Amino acid sequence: MTDLLNAVLVIILVMNLFALGTSRINAVIRTVAIQGILLGIIPLLIHKHLTIPVAIMIIVAVVIKGTVIPTIMIRALRDAQIKREVEPLIGFLPSIILGAMATAFALLIAGQLPLASQHYGTLLVPTSIATVFVGFILLVTRYKAISQVIGYLVLENGIFIFSMLLVEAMPLIVEMGVMLDLFVGIFVTCIIINHINQAFSSMDTRHLVSLKE
């Protein structure tokens, strides 16, 4: 079981790097969607017997992350008529190298953290930290608002992985609340992106500098 879990987690890590390295926003969204579905499977692999709350959580996570959010985002993308991130802050190859370094750092750090004994064998914690880092890197290096939404989504995925450690301790309602927040956040952002694009014919967040005092 642990081997299978670790295999899934390694796939997630590779997907992180892919998300960093591609310029096509469509492809990044699909990657993150598949990542979301994989995340939905993880609870199945951790818990021997399936309880109803866990089952509900899995279904909701897969539906929202795997289908609803990608659909909204791809539609926003189509309305705004953009296909690729043209000029990231740092190039795509450096992004991948940075992501790889972050992953290595996460693996290094995770060994040092004071964890419960049953979590030592798995890659859960390092994957979670690495995914959070990748989310941050996406947020910092991409200028298009939609890419930042993706960064935020990846960040949330990282946190979601971490919450797998606590799935028994955390009430269902909290998980559902997080899911709802995520959904609403991205829903609203995508609508706003559309409107911003119509009003200013640009989605470059660098123009926000003019708000500085």
Next chain:
Amino acid sequence: MLSVWMILTAIAVLGFSGLPVCLLSSRSVVGQRIATLLMFLGSIIGLGGIAVSFNEATTPTLCVPWFLPFGQFMVTIDAISILFLVPVFIVPVLGSIYGLRYWKQSEHQENGQRLAFFYGLLAGSMALVVIAHDAVLFLIAWEIMAIAAYFAATAEDDNPDVCRAGWIYLIATHVGTLCLIAMFALWRHATNSFALMPIVGIPAETAGTIFVLALIGFGFKAGIMPLHVWLPGAHANAPSHVSAVMSGVMLKMGVYGIIRMTALLPMPAVWWGGTLLILGAITGVAGIAFAIGQNDIKRMLAYSSIENIGIIIIGLGLALLGRSLNQPVWVVLGLGGSLLHVWNHSLFKSLLFFNAGAIIHAAHTRNIDQMGGLAKRMPLVMVLFVVGAVAICALPPLNGFASEWLIYNGLFNTLGFDGNAGFPAAAIAAVPLAMIGALAVACFIKMFGAVFLGSPRCESANHAHNQPLSMIMPMAVLAVGCIGIGLFPIIATVPLDKAVKIWASLPVQTVSITTAVPLGWIAKMGLAFVVLIGVIILVLKNLPRAKVVSRAGTWDCGYARPTARIQYTGSSFGQMLVSLFNFILWPKTDLPAIHKLFPSTARFKNIVPDTILDRLIVPLFRIAGRYLPMLRILQQGQTHFYVLYILIIVIILLICGSIGV
């Protein structure tokens, strides 16, 4: 309980006495008269309340819960409060009467209303500070006092000097309040309550920290060196009656704070008293040395206030030392002298500030080197000035002598007579105290000589004339107070003894001021001295002398047209002392370089800036102003950077967590 209600009523009446001025037209003087009348009423009620409280068996306390989530409305009128209430109910009302002519509403339409309102608020809040027995209530009253003083002192805020002095005051007072908030937080932590009640059994380190925070926080208000930076500017630029209240009463609130907190803390350590003795000596000597270096009459008086605070602090240090070494006589003489000096200083310093106001009103300048010859033009003002100056120089038979004499006696007692244990190091403080006295005499001779003697150095001083009765009367009342306490200090000993006993929690039947020193002798010698002076004056008056005064040019080195400006100035008089204290005063002198036989017109300038403010704090602020804006680079305006900051912090936290810091 009656006394509490009377004093609370007095506070309300004083605090809102300025409202009628604000409600009436800015040209009308009626509002100002009503305000003065209200202040008078409030003060009478307050003094009545004090009188009533003497007859009440228990210490009157009022304690009601209030709407705030912490603290409570708790006021107590104990002997220490009473001692500080008396000046609050005497000086501001006299200032208000003085202000009727000095700051006539019809002549100061643009700021008279604001001044009247905050003047009353200042008086009321000071009374509340003194009776508040809850840390939260205390801080509220303290802050109202600080703000009211700011607005009252910066009445002429169209003048850039006034604005600058106001800003410095505002910054200094708030740094002090910050320390007080920290102190009361620590107090809450140590006692589990905001009530200001004596505590026992807290760790010595906590008590020491509270003491140091109180010393810094209240030291800013009292003007202990080097925390005095706001004081000279604010006093010099405020209207004179506001200066009188600030110097005579508000500085004492800082002293009150230190006295109150040391009363509440158990068993002071020896270093507390030692610190106060050293600080007091530095404050006193440096204060009067700076005073000698000034040319502005009100700045001189302000620095002289710092000097007097130094004397008060020396007395308090001696009392603390007496408490930690269990020597009741030191406590009684040190604190007794210190508290008596609080009263005395509020009398003679207010008198001198009123006086300075009258002089400035007549001469239209604050620079004493432009005055001169006012003795013939304002004889009444001169006589009152002499009373104030003699009192402040601690010369018998006036009141300054009485309080300093108590402190001297206490300091000599630390040598250990009659088999008592001593602490001779403390007696060294008598040396700076004596120096302070001598320098004060020099300072006030300089002031008197430059202002009143000689002939006028500028045109406006030439046209000076005596001031109206409503300005003279408050001074006369204060002068009578100075003489009264000077001749009969015994009348002040009853409240002083009570306060000292509360402060040190001494049993009632131990020592009192009257048993520790022969106060009766002061009265006898003082009266003899007065009689002697009277006789000398009579004899001199009746001596036969030429009735016709002839005027002729002096021996003039061949220069036939001397002007009044050739006269010996105050600066020349102070020059020798200023150069003696070069190492703390650092005077700035612009000497003209003379190259030719017939040099052209040249200027000479000699000023004594405040060493701490102008050479330390202002440059520091300037450096901060130059380099701190570099931090704005952090504010890029791009969300990416802000996210990056979060990422950096996360990584740092992770690293810290993993290496187990």
